Amino acid sequence: MTPGKFITLEGGEGVGKTTNLDFIVSRLRDRGLEVVATREPGGTVFGEAVREIFLHHAEVRPEAELLLLFAARVHHLREVVEPALQRGAWVVCDRFTDASYAYQGAGRGIDRSVIDFLRDWIQAGLRPDLTLLLDAPVDTGLTRARQRSGPDRLEREDIAFFARVREGYLALAQAEPGRIRVIDAARPLAVVQAAIASQLDLLLSGRV
Numbered sequence: 146m147t148p149g150k151f152i153t154l155e156g157g158e159g160v161g162k163t164t165n166l167d168f169i170v171s172r173l174r175d176r177g178l179e180v181v182a183t184r185e186p187g188g189t190v191f192g193e194a195v196r197e198i199f200l201h202h203a204e205v206r207p208e209a210e211l212l213l214l215f216a217a218r219v220h221h222l223r224e225v226v227e228p229a230l231q232r233g234a235w236v237v238c239d240r241f242t243d244a245s246y247a248y249q250g251a252g253r254g255i256d257r258s259v260i261d262f263l264r265d266w267i268q269a270g271l272r273p274d275l276t277l278l279l280d281a282p283v284d285t286g287l288t289r290a291r292q293r294s295g296p297d298r299l300e301r302e303d304i305a306f307f308a309r310v311r312e313g314y315l316a317l318a319q320a321e322p323g324r325i326r327v328i329d330a331a332r333p334l335a336v337v338q339a340a341i342a343s344q345l346d347l348l349l350s351g352r353v
């Protein structure tokens with residue numbers, strides 16, 4: 146148990162995580178809370194260096210992907226997330242360990258027990274208090290993402306990969322419905338943000 150709350154945003158490409166992270170941060174700051182906005186991979190000098198390799202190195206083997214992500218994660222947790230939570234700040238993070246299960250587990254086919262081991266080793270009992278899974282059909286998200294910028298290494302994967310990732314995320318939500326709330330992100334932004342606001346209100350009122 147930590148004094149602050151830990152919220153993560155998850156989902157496939159272009160579903161609106163970055164857009165809605167800004168919305169969440171403003172809403173919490175309006176309540177007078179200290180909020181740390183961060184992302185994975187990244188959030189520290191080490192993690193941002195890993196992100197550059199992860200997204201742009203020509204070839205990264207699946208096992209190396211997973212190890213890079215957890216290497217970045219341990220720096221992020223020790224240097225940013227845990228200190229913020231301990232001092233009572235709220236942390237809002239664009240992607241976290243659920244992404245490892247969805248992309249490296251469901252997407253790449255790495256056995257779940259390997260990810261469980263790394264999670265338990267690096268995080269001990271730390272889990273997000275609330276995870277908002279922004280869900281949209283794969284082609285909706287990819288179209289949005291591609292309008293925004295050129296594709297990185299992962300965005301060049303085929304549609305079947307992203308379909309497995311989406312299914313992986315939905316399976317995680319089904320297994321942990323209390324923590325992971327699925328938001329239909331194919332709807333107009335105002336509707337998506339109203340749904341997110343309801344979930345935040347539940348957390349703020351202690352009902353999550």
Ligand code: Z5A
Pocket residue numbers: 156157158159160161162163164165185186214239240241242243244245246248249289290293297298299300330331332333334335337
């Ligand atoms: N990864 C992994 O494999 N394993 C892990 O453990 C972790 C990560 C932690 C980097 O993630 C990569 O790391 C990611 C998974 C992998 N794979 N890739 N590629 P990232 O989060 O930095 O990158 P991303 O997933 O590609 O996110 P994104 O492309 O930045 O998309 P987004 O943040 O979800 O969407 P957005 O930028 O907020 O919105 C995209 C556009 O859609 C933008 O123009 C918005 O204005 C628009 N938008 C947003 N919402 C709406 C609605 N509701 N209607 C219409 N238009 C909208």
